[in-house]
Amino acid sequence: xxxxxxxxxxxxxxxxxxxxxxxxxxxxxxxxxxxxxxxxxxxxxxxxxxxxxxxxxxxxxxxxxxxxxxxxxxxxxxxxxxxxxxxxxxxxxxxxxxxxxxxxxxxxxxxxxxxxxxxxxxxxxxxxxxxxxxxxxxxxxxxxxxxxxxxxxxxxxxxxxxxxxxxxxxxxxxxxxxxxxxxxxxxxxxxxxxxxxxxxxxxxxxxxxxxxxxxxxxxxxxxxxxxxxxxxxxxxxxxxxxxxxxxxxxxxxxxxxxxxxxxxxxxxxxxxxxxxxxxxxxxxxxxxxxxxxxxxxxxxxxxxxxxxxxxxxxxxxxxxxxxxxxxxxxxxxxxxxxxxxxxxxxxxxxxxxxxxxxxxxxxxxxxxxxxxxxxxxxxxxxxxxxxxxxxxxxxxxxxxxxxxxxxxxxxx
Numbered sequence: 001x002x003x004x005x006x007x008x009x010x011x012x013x014x015x016x017x018x019x020x021x022x023x024x025x026x027x028x029x030x031x032x033x034x035x036x037x038x039x040x041x042x043x044x045x046x047x048x049x050x051x052x053x054x055x056x057x058x059x060x061x062x063x064x065x066x067x068x069x070x071x072x073x074x075x076x077x078x079x080x081x082x083x084x085x086x087x088x089x090x091x092x093x094x095x096x097x098x099x100x101x102x103x104x105x106x107x108x109x110x111x112x113x114x115x116x117x118x119x120x121x122x123x124x125x126x127x128x129x130x131x132x133x134x135x136x137x138x139x140x141x142x143x144x145x146x147x148x149x150x151x152x153x154x155x156x157x158x159x160x161x162x163x164x165x166x167x168x169x170x171x172x173x174x175x176x177x178x179x180x181x182x183x184x185x186x187x188x189x190x191x192x193x194x195x196x197x198x199x200x201x202x203x204x205x206x207x208x209x210x211x212x213x214x215x216x217x218x219x220x221x222x223x224x225x226x227x228x229x230x231x232x233x234x235x236x237x238x239x240x241x242x243x244x245x246x247x248x249x250x251x252x253x254x255x256x257x258x259x260x261x262x263x264x265x266x267x268x269x270x271x272x273x274x275x276x277x278x279x280x281x282x283x284x285x286x287x288x289x290x291x292x293x294x295x296x297x298x299x300x301x302x303x304x305x306x307x308x309x310x311x312x313x314x315x316x317x318x319x320x321x322x323x324x325x326x327x328x329x330x331x332x333x334x335x336x337x338x339x340x341x342x343x344x345x346x347x348x349x350x351x352x353x354x355x356x357x358x359x360x361x362x363x364x365x366x367x368x369x370x371x372x373x374x375x376x377x378x379x380x381x382x383x384x385x386x387x388x389x390x391x392x393x394x395x396x397x398x399x400x401x402x403x404x405x406x407x408x409x410x411x412x
Contacts, residue, residue, distance in 0.1 A: 007033060007054040014061065027065045031078070033058035038081045045085060055085060063096065064358070072104040091117065091127055098134060103357065107138045118147055125151065125185045125192075132195045137360045141199035148196060153189050153219075160186035190220035201233045209233060210242075226250060231259050232367050240267050254280050254291035258298050262367075265374055273374075277301050285311045287318050296328050300375040305335055323352060323363045327389075331375050334385050346388035364389060 010029055017026035037045070037055040045052040059082035066074040076097065083093045094117045102110040114131045117123065123131075128147050135144030193216035200209035210230065217224045227250040234243035240263055247259035261276035277298035285295045285307075292315065299308035312332055315325045330345030353364040369386060376382040 007037075007051070011054060011057055014058075018061070018065070023065050023068070027062065030058040030061040030065070034062050034078060034081055038085045040085065042085060042087055052086075055082070059086075063100075067100060067103070067358070068355075072100050075100055091121065091123055095127070095130055095134065099360070102134070102138050107140065110138065111135065111140055111143045115143065115146065125156075125188055129188060129191055129195060132199070133360055136195065136198055136202070137357075139202065141202040144195060144199040148192060151192055153192060153215075156185045156189060160184065190216045190223075190225075193219060194225055198229070201229070204237070206233065206237060206239075224251065226252065226255055227259055228255070228365075228367065231263065235263065235266050252291055252294065254289075254294035254298065258294040261298065261301065262370060262374075266370075274302065281307050285314070287311075287315050293324055296325075297371055300328060300331055300335070300371065305332060308332055323349065327364065327368070330389075331372060331385065334376055334381055339381060339384065343384060343388045346385055347391075350389050350391055 010033055014026040014029035014033075017023075017029070033054060037051060037058070040051065045055060059078065062078035063075050063082070066072070066078070079093060079097055079100070083090065086093075094113060098110040098113045101107075101113070111134075114134060118128065118131055128151065132144040132147040135141065135147060193212050197209050197212035197216060200206075200212055203209075213225065213230045227246045230246045231243045234240070234246070243263045243266075244260065247256060247263055250256040250259060257276050257280035261273040261280075264270075264273035264276060280295055280298040281302065283295075285292060285299075289295075292311070296308060296311050296315070299305070299311055302308070308328070309332060312325060312328050315322065316329065319325065326345065327349050330342050330349060333339075333342035333345060349364065353362055356362050369390065372382060372385050372389065376385055
């Protein structure tokens with residue numbers, strides 16, 4: 001079918017169709033644009049920004065729409081069309097291709113593609129971090145570590161230190177402009193150590209993981225990682241002493257109390273746990289504070305839900321699409337005996353969490369299972385909530401609404 005309208009008009013029409021819940025109709029328009037523009041030479045596209053932007057928008061949609069419905073074959077076909085016209089995006093599309101293979105269950109193929117790319121091309125440190133994150137997402141911690149093995153953090157810091165003493169003012173001005181464009185390698189060092197921590201933790205190499213977490217903390221004194229994951233690591237290995245040590249180190253007072261209570265509960269000291277959580281919620285909550293999610297979790301774990309109900313209601317009034325608040329609301333409903341709406345809530349949260357695979361980020365964590373277990377005492381209700389929130393990977397995930405823009409994923 002010939003393209004009768006201009007590309008901007010067609011893109012606007014396709015975007016409207018997609019927002020109206022008609023992705024198939026939108027895909028056909030995007031596909032026609034991609035097919036047409038992919039026939040142009042890379043030189044022509046580089047010279048015509050409007051055509052290149054239209055190609056990128058149509059190509060991205062052509063990959064995402066079939067991928068969202070599990071049609072990975074079509075998604076890869078569209079990716080190949082985009083790749084042939086945008087060689088400068090080769091590394092980005094390599095990662096996307098690997099992700100699609102992983103989503104299709106071909107994890108070995110995905111990791112092989114990324115390892116080959118990391119070996120045969122000069123990828124940036126940021127790309128290495130993305131590759132390592134993909135390894136973690138697919139529970140391949142050995143591969144995640146392999147992507148980061150060549151990274152010399154001491155050399156990066158030394159280079160950054162020398163760059164801080166420019167030879168003249170003109171050089172200093174140029175360097176400042178570069179820093180405005182993107183994060184420097186030295187600014188990525190905390191992420192390097194934190195990804196190493198996660199990979200080593202998955203491998204059960206606790207001493208090395210602990211050292212990596214402390215390196216991440218030291219590399220980022222103004223924004224240190226929370227203690228949640230390292231406390232969780234030691235609790236999983238029954239080292240309650242180390243877990244309590246890192247709970248006490250957290251600078252977020254509400255999270256510190258939450259973690260101390262979790263350690264106490266996992267140690268079989270229920271009264272101590274309740275006291276820790278009560279000490280948090282005796283202070284007023286602030287929906288704008290970084291401490292608010294931990295405050296709500298402490299309230300949910302207490303016998304009286306009055307405080308939790310008030311906090312969740314206030315939070316949802318300000319941010320009705322917050323994924324974590326919707327999760328807490330589902331647990332609150334289950335606690336109140338409203339099982340049917342609670343399970344609908346939790347299943348929807350599980351779906352949105354599953355849809356976050358596109359960004360390789362998640363907001364429902366393994367420790368949220370502890371929240372369900374500690375907040376809901378009735379065994380049958382507790383199991384029903386866990387099954388809804390953590391469905392089997394083979395279980396189809398369905399919803400009446402599209403996952404896009406469904407809920408804002410806020411992590412603690």
